[in-house]
Each structure stands twice: as C-alpha cells, then as structure tokens.
Amino acid sequence: xxxxxxxxxxxxxxxxxxxxxxxVLNSVLHMARKHKCAYMCADDSRVAQLWCAMLEFKKELxxxxxxxxxxxxxxKALSEMGDVEKRxxxxxxxxxxxxxxxxxxxxxxNLVNSLMKF
Numbered sequence: 005x006x007x008x009x010x011x012x013x014x015x016x017x018x019x020x021x022x023x024x025x026x027x028v029l030n031s032v033l034h035m036a037r038k039h040k041c042a043y044m045c046a047d048d049s050r051v052a053q054l055w056c057a058m059l060e061f062k063k064e065l066x067x068x069x070x071x072x073x074x075x076x077x078x079x080k081a082l083s084e085m086g087d088v089e090k091r092x093x094x095x096x097x098x099x100x101x102x103x104x105x106x107x108x109x110x111x112x113x114n115l116v117n118s119l120m121k122f
Contacts, residue, residue, distance in 0.1 A: 032057050032060075032061075033053075033057070035057060035060040036053050036054075036056040036057040036060060038056075038060070039053075039056035039059070042056065043055075043056050087120075090120065091116065091120055094116050094119050094120065095112075095116050098112060098115055098116055098119070099112065
C-alpha cells in the first residue's frame with residue numbers, strides 16, 4: 005500500500021493520460037524511432053530511447069531559435085535605424101543650442117552619448 009492506496013493490478017500508466025497527451029507521446033516516440041538502431045544496441049534501450057527523443061527535441065529547439073532570430077532581424081535593423089536617426093537629431097540639436105567651437109568636439113560627443121541613454 006502506497007500512501008493509503010491499494011496498488012492497482014498492472015494498469016498501463018498511459019491509460020491515465022488524456023487522449024491528446026497520448027497522441028503527443030506517440031509523436032515523441034515516432035521521432036525517436038529514427039534512432040532505433042542506436043538505442044536497441046544500448047545496455048538499457050529504454051533510457052537510450054529517452055536520450056534519442058531528447059536529441060530530437062534539441063534539434064527542434066535549435067530550428068525554432070534559428071527561425072526566431074531570422075524573424076527578429078528586421079526589427080533589430082529598424083531599431084538600429086531608429087538609434088542612428090535619434091543620434092543625428094540629438095547631435096544636431098546640441099550643436100544648434102551650444103554652437104560649439106572646434107576644440108569642444110569631444111565634449112559634444114560625450115554629451116550626445118549621455119543623452120542617447122534617455
């Protein structure tokens with residue numbers, strides 16, 4: 005008896021899953037089947053099959069990350085373009101207001117850099 009419950013007669017643990025979860029599990033097992041030759045040669049084929057499934061998940065995760073990076077690239081480019089225009093505008097405003105001398109270029113650039121943080 006475990007925690008006050010009677011142990012059931014050899015019930016398949018998958019019977020406790022929803023139909024949707026059973027389908028997902030079958031999909032995972034199907035993905036791992038690509039490596040059947042490898043995991044059947046292992047000392048513990050069940051554990052090796054799990055590792056093969058994890059390998060397939062890692063491949064899918066890498067594909068998703070690569071797709072996400074491709075999707076983000078245009079937005080990063082837009083953001084960078086926005087930063088360039090922001091810097092130009094701040095630089096022009098500072099120069100118009102302060103009318104700096106040639107020897108004050110470093111101070112102007114430092115001021116623009118600190119204003120870019122806002």
